[in-house]
Amino acid sequence: MREIKPKKRINPAMIIAGVIVVALLAMTPFIVEQIEPGQVGVVYKPSSGVQDETLSQGWHVVSPITRVTEYPIRTQTKSLDNMTLATKDGKNIVVDFTYSFAVSPDQVTKVFNKFGPIEIDEIADGYLKQRLYDASREQISKVTVLELFGEESGNVSTSIQTQFAEDVKKIGFIIEDVALGAPKPDEKTQEAIDSRVKASQELDKKKTDLAIAKAEAERLRVEAQGEADARLIEAQGLAKAQKELQKTLTAEMIQYEAVKKWDGKSPLVSGSGSMVQLPLPDQETEKK
Structure with missing residues (x-):
């Protein structure tokens, strides 16, 4: 005769644990809320309305009767x-x-x-x-x-x-x-704007041309003033030199300079007062 083995009894605790696990897995979508990056969760509870505290990004366990609305806080x-x-x-x-x-x-x-x-x-x-x-x-x-x-x-x-x-x-x-x-x-407004822009451009051009003309006139004035100043300085220098020369022209100096330039011949013009003797070169030659 075959030996009949007694059946193993199932542990009630294991059954209860399994039921709890299954129940938790089934309830997970209702009690776990994920807040995406760049979002915050606004929590609403039927018993107390909208909560002041919000949910930051990440996973959160909430009540099955709680509703969470995500709002983006990113730009x-x-x-x-x-x-x-x-x-x-x-x-x-x-x-x-x-x-x-x-x-x-x-x-x-x-x-x-x-x-x-x-x-x-x-x-x-x-x-x-x-x-x-x-x-x-x-x-x-x-x-x-x-x-x-x-x-x-x-x-x-x-x-x-x-x-x-x-x-x-x-x-x-x-x-x-x-x-x-x-x-x-509209079309008419655009025409008015174009006319205004054109007039502004023409005015800017005139201002530029005037500025160039003024700059050129100023350049010529400066050059002319420079030349005048140079001539004045030159004239002032010459006058000063002549003045200094006059201070050195004494009677002795004039006589000395005349002696240095004399060639030993009698002057062609001589005399004093109203009498002037003017020997002619031919006469002087005949006498010799």
């Missing part, structure tokens, strides 16, 4: 094309904008409380777009179209960014940069 860039605005002088222009923004990590809950659990892109395409439009409309209405195309372009862009940033920072957005594209005017 994002958005473009808005063909925004129609009016200038101070009533000219309509079309402008493109590019701006960079981020959600302040310390104010993420403000954003959530205002907009709810919606994507940040929806907020940018709605709320932020409207705030940028309002700031642009107000600032561009302060300048004429020619000023916008000229010296005021940079100031207008800065003013738009300042107003836009101040408007949205109170609810948790940080505006880092606003770039104003080249305005696109």
Whole structure:
């Protein structure tokens, strides 16, 4: 007869442990939340609402009834094309904008409380777009179209960014940069701008030509003054030399110089008072 071996009893503790492991694995998607880099998690509990404390990037264990909404806090860039605005002088222009923004990590809950659990892109395409439009409309209405195309372009862009940033920072957005594209005017406005630019270029050319003429005239004046100064210095030197020479011309010096130059012959002209004897060379020769 075959020997019948007794069956091994299954340890109840092992069964319970296995059930717990399976239950935990099944519940993992509901109690573990992963926050991606560059994001923060806003925690909402049915019992107490939105929590002030947010979840940083990484893995977190949360209650199964807790909801977590991720908000990006990294810088994002958005473009808005063909925004129609009016200038101070009533000219309509079309402008493109590019701006960079981020959600302040310390104010993420403000954003959530205002907009709810919606994507940040929806907020940018709605709320932020409207705030940028309002700031642009107000600032561009302060300048004429020619000023916008000229010296005021940079100031207008800065003013738009300042107003836009101040408007949205109170609810948790940080505006880092606003770039104003080249305005696109209508045909008549473009003709007026072209005429203004041409006139400005012609004026600049005239100013340049005048500056060149003045520089050339100044160069000639300096040269003439230099030559006059040189002649004056030369004349002053000659006069000084003559003055010094006159001081040395005594009667003895004049007689000495005359003796040095005498050739031993009697002078052709001699006399004193009103009597002048003027011997002729032929007579002197006949006497000899």
